[in-house]
Amino acid sequence: MTPACLLDLAKFRQNCQRMKDVADSEKMTLRPHVKTLKSLQAAEYYAPASGPITVSTLAEAATFASAGYTDILYAVGLSPNKFGQLAAIQSLAPNFTVIADSQAAVNALVDYASELELPLSVMLEVDVDDHRAGLLPESPELVACARALSAAANIHFRGIMTHAGASYDCDTKAAQQAMGQQECERIAKAATNLLQAGVTCELVSAGSTPTALADIEHTGINELRAGVYATFDCVMAGLGVCETTDIALSVLTSVIGHQGDKNWVIVDAGWMALSRDQGTASQQQDCGYGLVCDEHGKLLDGWYVSATNQEHGIISHRDNLTPPESVFGYGRLLRILPIHACATAAQYSKYHVIGDDGNITAIWSRVNGW
Template sequence: MTLLSALITPACVIDINRLERNSERMLTKCRTVGLPLRPHVKTLKSTQAAAIYAPLPSAITVSTLAEARYFAGAGYQDILYAVGLTPNKYEAVNKLLADGVAITVAVDNPSAVDALTRASSLFCKPLSVVIELDVDDHRAGIAPESETLLSMAKQINDAEQLAFSGVMAHAGASYGCNTQAAQTAMAKQECERTAIAAERLADAGLPCRVVSVGSTPTALSDYKQTGITEIRAGVYATFDLVMADLNVCAVEDIALSVLTTVIGHQPKKNWVLVDAGWMGLSRDKGSNNHGYGLVTDASGKVLDGWYVSMTNQEHGIIEHKDKLPIPDGLFEFGSQLRILPNHACATAGQYRKYFVTRDNQTVSEVWDSADGW
């Protein structure tokens, strides 16, 4: 039996009770709206974690082909690769097809469709293709109202070895929605604009098998989606301080933390030095409200006002938001703390294994994760 206190720090710790509770919350929401969930596995990139929030034979979403290969190796068959596909990745996609994986790829512009069409005879089986929509003027995607949407879909549909499957959208702008009302409005916009695209395509004789939307804030909002076929979301399983700042979760729901050890102090500055720097925490400052993360004691209880104010590669500096002196008996040399992450995807991305705990004292499991691209 390994104790958390015996781990080499920094170490990434998963509170499995919280992970289970968060996963159940999203599944309940999807059941309520009557839609299947296609979890985005990019946060933890771990099949053991996915066994809780995306149990086989769940459909999943990935952000890299390395994730696709790793999850396919564990039996996941229905995989959406949600980043615009480029020619240097065709061969890797074809390898997945050859291995029997029902991978779906995304494109959002005519040049991407031209390139894919020209190369389509390369694919050993029909490749499922969705078109990414821009529903929130946020990042990528094509306008649901555009003529180009229809011509792209037709070109895909006509190509040998390509199968036009539908549309996907991600309302990334929901991360800027600070109220439940704004999140609900964004969910409505994400859903309605995506449904418009699907209707236009169906009217043009190009029905969409996949009409996919989602982000954690919109998926958990009060809006009841209609006209779509599935919901995607990812960070809900662990949550993080960005989600807590949006009131999508409570700080006490955050299932991922970084275990760290006190290596020293700078008493005149009221600083506590720990062995979690940006290599262990990531450089993600999230909402810019909590430095590099909030501090809890070794059991996960938030130490009010204490946060990681600065980081170097393997050093973190903890101080109180009101510059309070270091209390006696707290933060002693060699004692352990945990840091709640601004952005769970970025923090988890710094680790290849996670130490799972159910009692906040012992390690019940060690999970692995996909790496690279």
């Protein structure tokens, strides 16, 4: 039944291998972010329980810890109302690690950690790109926080991490390389400053899909993090980080109507199925709410989802072509490539996995919520 979220296993495997090769060739630990798919079955392919992972919610942390993952980094600053959940996750995943980026958060964590049975692993977040959260590499607060964590009785200070989210705006290879270098240099600078202040970082962790795949040596970091590379999406294709043919996630949809005078095809995938993400709107080519493929996944050149309502999508052609009946007739199936895989996947509780023979070979579940 449509809409449904499809995962192309062959493309997914290829994407996973590509990032693994980068990490292996540079002898970095790869700590994949499982937040795009949030699926234990998917993670077996690119983030097995024998290695470290990154998560975006405590719901993910608890699920992966229950499944045998022991080294889990929760890469979002904690609020105090989440402290009560830490002990249960720690008991399953001894290397469960949380982050902080302020003296206030460090103080709260240090206080709370004293109540825990096991030592709490903590990393500090560093800001390398003026994008979101984190302490500046040169800031005295970074040193003060690291010293406080290192000195705390029941805390294991693991090191520092950053995420160059600004790389999502780098639309040339050169810009991605520059951002990748900036990311490494800035986090390495933070590590040097801490070392000079007497604090050693076991982990110096960085990464985003564009900077991880940039053609640079990731000097200065020993752990690479990235997430959306496992499926890719139209935003990544628009940045030139992948080709549209690499995109492993798609939404299966049915044609439910037409507006002939407007050359519109109406499908049953609206923003509820595709998400409201319009992340290509600022790119050279605006893909609206997704690029359109036939039911087998072959891109239909120039056709895209130009508008959405809750359960309706409107497909039109960039040159206002008339939709051919043979492709867009009532009841025909189509696949929509997601603008942002993390946002599209979030609209589902499961994936229909397409095997090498083009048929559904498995259904994988997903952890939603917090």
